[in-house]
Amino acid sequence: MQSFTEENYLKIIYHLAEKTNNVQTNAIAEQMQTKPASVTDMIKKLADKGFVDYIKYQGVTLTDKGKNAAIDIVRKHRLWEVFLVDKLNFKWDEVHDVAEELEHIKSTALIERLDEFLGFPKSDPHGDPIPDKNGRFAKTQFTKLIDLKIADQGTITGVSQHSSAFLKHLEKLGLTLGKQIEISDVTDFDGSVEILIAGKQINISREVAKHILISSNGKH
Amino acid sequence: MQSFTEENYLKIIYHLAEKTNNVQTNAIAEQMQTKPASVTDMIKKLADKGFVDYIKYQGVTLTDKGKNAAIDIVRKHRLWEVFLVDKLNFKWDEVHDVAEELEHIKSTALIERLDEFLGFPKSDPHGDPIPDKNGRFAKTQFTKLIDLKIADQGTITGVSQHSSAFLKHLEKLGLTLGKQIEISDVTDFDGSVEILIAGKQINISREVAKHILISSNGKH
DNA sequence: AATAATTTTTAGATTTACCTAAAAATATAA
DNA sequence: TTATATTTTTAGGTAAATCTAAAAATTATT
Numbered sequence: 001m002q003s004f005t006e007e008n009y010l011k012i013i014y015h016l017a018e019k020t021n022n023v024q025t026n027a028i029a030e031q032m033q034t035k036p037a038s039v040t041d042m043i044k045k046l047a048d049k050g051f052v053d054y055i056k057y058q059g060v061t062l063t064d065k066g067k068n069a070a071i072d073i074v075r076k077h078r079l080w081e082v083f084l085v086d087k088l089n090f091k092w093d094e095v096h097d098v099a100e101e102l103e104h105i106k107s108t109a110l111i112e113r114l115d116e117f118l119g120f121p122k123s124d125p126h127g128d129p130i131p132d133k134n135g136r137f138a139k140t141q142f143t144k145l146i147d148l149k150i151a152d153q154g155t156i157t158g159v160s161q162h163s164s165a166f167l168k169h170l171e172k173l174g175l176t177l178g179k180q181i182e183i184s185d186v187t188d189f190d191g192s193v194e195i196l197i198a199g200k201q202i203n204i205s206r207e208v209a210k211h212i213l214i215s216s217n218g219k220h
Numbered sequence: 221m222q223s224f225t226e227e228n229y230l231k232i233i234y235h236l237a238e239k240t241n242n243v244q245t246n247a248i249a250e251q252m253q254t255k256p257a258s259v260t261d262m263i264k265k266l267a268d269k270g271f272v273d274y275i276k277y278q279g280v281t282l283t284d285k286g287k288n289a290a291i292d293i294v295r296k297h298r299l300w301e302v303f304l305v306d307k308l309n310f311k312w313d314e315v316h317d318v319a320e321e322l323e324h325i326k327s328t329a330l331i332e333r334l335d336e337f338l339g340f341p342k343s344d345p346h347g348d349p350i351p352d353k354n355g356r357f358a359k360t361q362f363t364k365l366i367d368l369k370i371a372d373q374g375t376i377t378g379v380s381q382h383s384s385a386f387l388k389h390l391e392k393l394g395l396t397l398g399k400q401i402e403i404s405d406v407t408d409f410d411g412s413v414e415i416l417i418a419g420k421q422i423n424i425s426r427e428v429a430k431h432i433l434i435s436s437n438g439k440h
Numbered sequence: 441a442a443t444a445a446t447t448t449t450t451a452g453a454t455t456t457a458c459c460t461a462a463a464a465a466t467a468t469a470a
Numbered sequence: 471t472t473a474t475a476t477t478t479t480t481a482g483g484t485a486a487a488t489c490t491a492a493a494a495a496t497t498a499t500t
Binding site: 246256259 | 476477478479480
């Protein structure tokens with residue numbers, strides 16, 4: 001059984017590994033809000049326990065054991081987020097920090113019953129897939145809104161940024177999960193995007209458009 | 221903000237203080253499953269932080285600050301137990317360990333919304349009162365079943381032992397919260413008690429009878 | 441390829457919560 | 471009231487996760 005801290009390292013390595021297979025010490029340090037020297041220490045420990053493969057100066061990769069452990073934490077995190085939003089009426093921008101604590105509660109029975117209580121949800125309030133109890137989940141391959149062309153249509157199905165500020169902003173613009181959108185224009189000047197949503201025309205910055213995920217349903 | 225461990229100490233001191241005002245080092249050590257020397261260390265720390273009053277060799281008492289912190293943890297523990305039983309279909313003998321972890325999640329919003337979601341319950345699955353968000357709760361002064369006399373009647377409203385073994389035993393005997401009972405006999409030989417419950421006659425040991433709490437509704 | 445910049449690791453400390461063993465204080469019994 | 475037993479504290483140490491500062495390895499630049 002891993003400690004609270006070990007679990008956080010595993011989770012962060014897992015997420016970083018979604019981008020680059022070999023995860024660097026500095027990247028982990030930044031995410032963990034700690035110093036590279038501390039990361040090196042922990043990496044050695046995780047390697048000793050068989051959670052990661054580690055070659056000095058070459059970064060780490062998760063072993064199968066490490067990946068499973070990480071997916072288990074991600075599963076818990078996302079299920080708790082669904083609970084907070086669906087049952088306790090939290091907003092999607094309020095759940096992250098609390099779920100960050102809840103994900104470390106160790107009880108298989110608890111998480112399986114919670115899953116059932118929530119109706120075996122497939123995704124969390126931010127559109128991220130929830131692994132089932134065997135760690136399996138659909139690899140969601142969504143398009144970033146920024147990559148769409150004029151006249152493309154689609155449904156908002158996720159976000160790639162979970163900060164409260166970003167999510168509140170989307171909320172205010174009405175850009176929530178499930179909404180239909182269509183690209184009406186792309187501004188040459190700053191790359192901002194004009195979109196049509198619920199009959200209204202709105203303008204969103206490149207930065208925002210980068211972090212909205214769309215499941216495309218073809219062209220107009 | 222207190223650490224996980226500090227919270228456990230406060231909770232245990234609080235419970236021990238229900239019996240004797242001055243809580244002894246050894247008693248805390250036993251409950252915390254640790255050594256008296258470690259307790260002395262922690263007591264000093266809690267005293268420094270203003271959670272307890274401490275005189276060397278004289279044990280500790282909680283300050284108001286300490287008491288409030290402890291009640292807050294008890295509130296969380298009991299609300300989570302209600303959640304586990306009412307919403308996730310846990311049995312009353314399965315909830316203690318998980319609630320022991322959940323009680324340390326730090327979020328006032330979470331606990332207030334959970335309270336509301338559960339319908340502001342007044343007591344937990346073992347009959348223990350749940351403090352409200354201001355720390356207030358009814359002082360339940362129940363009679364132990366063992367103290368009842370022949371022909372006394374009452375309702376099972378609590379237990380003073382939360383071990384899984386004990387609770388499972390009660391379950392099997394049908395001795396659950398809300399059940400009406402009447403004392404039909406007390407055995408001279410071993411002090412065991414004959415009771416009438418749901419039309420049936422059953423015999424329970426002194427040890428069991430000591431830990432069942434009854435709200436008495438007068439004599440027959 | 442040599443130099444500079446960056447990244448990573450090592451070495452040695454710190455903090456928290458725990459430990460053992462021994463000393464000191466308090467409570468109990470002869 | 472002295473001796474014995476119990477309780478509590480002190481002293482000194484350990485393991486986990488962190489830190490700073492300096493050294494080593496890798497990567498990028500001229």
